[in-house]
Amino acid sequence: MSALSIPSTSLADGTPFPLIGFGTSSMRGTGAVEGIAAALRSGYRLLDTAAQYGNEAAVGEALRISGIDPDEVLVTTKIAGGDQGREAARAGYLESLRRLGLPRAGLVLIHWPNPSRGLALETWRTLIDLKEEGLAQHIGVSNFRPEQTRELIDATGVVPEVNQIQLSPALQRRGTVDFHREHGIVTEAWGPLGGREGLGEQFALRRVAEKHGATPSQIALRWAVDRDIVVIPKSSDPQRQRDNASLDHIALDDADRELLTTLDLGEEAAWDSREHEEW
Numbered sequence: 468m469s470a471l472s473i474p475s476t477s478l479a480d481g482t483p484f485p486l487i488g489f490g491t492s493s494m495r496g497t498g499a500v501e502g503i504a505a506a507l508r509s510g511y512r513l514l515d516t517a518a519q520y521g522n523e524a525a526v527g528e529a530l531r532i533s534g535i536d537p538d539e540v541l542v543t544t545k546i547a548g549g550d551q552g553r554e555a556a557r558a559g560y561l562e563s564l565r566r567l568g569l570p571r572a573g574l575v576l577i578h579w580p581n582p583s584r585g586l587a588l589e590t591w592r593t594l595i596d597l598k599e600e601g602l603a604q605h606i607g608v609s610n611f612r613p614e615q616t617r618e619l620i621d622a623t624g625v626v627p628e629v630n631q632i633q634l635s636p637a638l639q640r641r642g643t644v645d646f647h648r649e650h651g652i653v654t655e656a657w658g659p660l661g662g663r664e665g666l667g668e669q670f671a672l673r674r675v676a677e678k679h680g681a682t683p684s685q686i687a688l689r690w691a692v693d694r695d696i697v698v699i700p701k702s703s704d705p706q707r708q709r710d711n712a713s714l715d716h717i718a719l720d721d722a723d724r725e726l727l728t729t730l731d732l733g734e735e736a737a738w739d740s741r742e743h744e745e746w
């Protein structure tokens with residue numbers, strides 16, 4: 468089987484960044500290492516994990532058994548809510564590196580702002596230090612609303628390179644995506660298949676998929692990639708892993724895009740990080 472050829476966007480400093488990465492949450496236990504290694508072997512070069520997922524060791528092991536040069540792979544991990552703070556974030560991150568078996572991660576994100584703790588800014592200062600020390604290649608945030616991101620920028624002058632947010636045709640998040648564009652922040656979509664919102668059953672999505680001889684998942688991913696948004700679909704199935712990263716044959720037109728616009732449930736349907744916290 469030929470390796471997938473995955474398109475890239477660029478981080479603010481010009482570093483190429485794959486537009487299609489691989490999500491790993493819920494990949495634990497039997498089959499997790501093999502499943503993640505299969506994704507690497509088929510061509511994925513961006514992996515998404517987090518301290519909270521309890522699978523960083525499996526991700527590290529998958530990288531080792533895959534036979535892929537680790538320098539070619541960008542591993543993302545995230546600082547858990549309970550590890551926020553100046554020193555705790557550093558200690559938590561070093562534990563992540565130990566579990567991954569890597570000297571540095573490709574990208575480190577603050578997993579959720581968790582405003583009740585009031586520690587996001589201190590955590591951000593630690594990520595800035597980790598990058599300066601060469602312990603993290605790139606740094607960013609996840610689930611930050613524009614005003615929460617702005618607070619970090621105003622206080623430190625350092626712009627997160629990536630914000631990973633809940634986004635799919637069912638949650639288009641246009642205001643947040645526009646804010647990212649203005650500031651040179653790459654938008655990365657979690658839940659890009661919209662399963663939590665029942666996106667796969669939507670008639671409009673199915674109609675566009677039939678027209679292009681594609682699956683509804685592929686249409687959801689193509690739509691995001693066309694907007695220069697990074698997607699990180701998770702699949703334990705090698706065939707679906709390949710399908711999710713094989714989008715070159717799909718060219719959406721204006722009529723398709725118009726139809727997909729109607730699927731947006733609006734900002735209020737997304738998890739609200741002023742209230743939703745994770746630890």
Ligand SMILES: NC(=O)c1ccc[n+]([C@@H]2O[C@H](COP(=O)([O-])OP(=O)(O)OC[C@H]3O[C@@H](n4cnc5c(N)ncnc54)[C@H](OP(=O)(O)O)[C@@H]3O)[C@@H](O)[C@H]2O)c1
Pocket residue numbers: 489490491492493515516578609610631656657658659660661662682684685699700701702703704707708710711
């Ligand atoms: N930052 C955050 O707060 C946050 C939150 C949630 C997720 N994430 C990250 O984002 C990644 C993706 O999000 P997600 O896992 O929630 O959702 P997702 O990738 O949108 O959907 C995954 C689900 O869709 C199924 N699936 C995958 N490909 C498919 C296809 N081609 N056709 C039909 N079904 C398919 C998978 O089942 P099979 O495995 O059986 O294929 C799985 O049940 C996560 O793995 C995680 O790394 C981050």
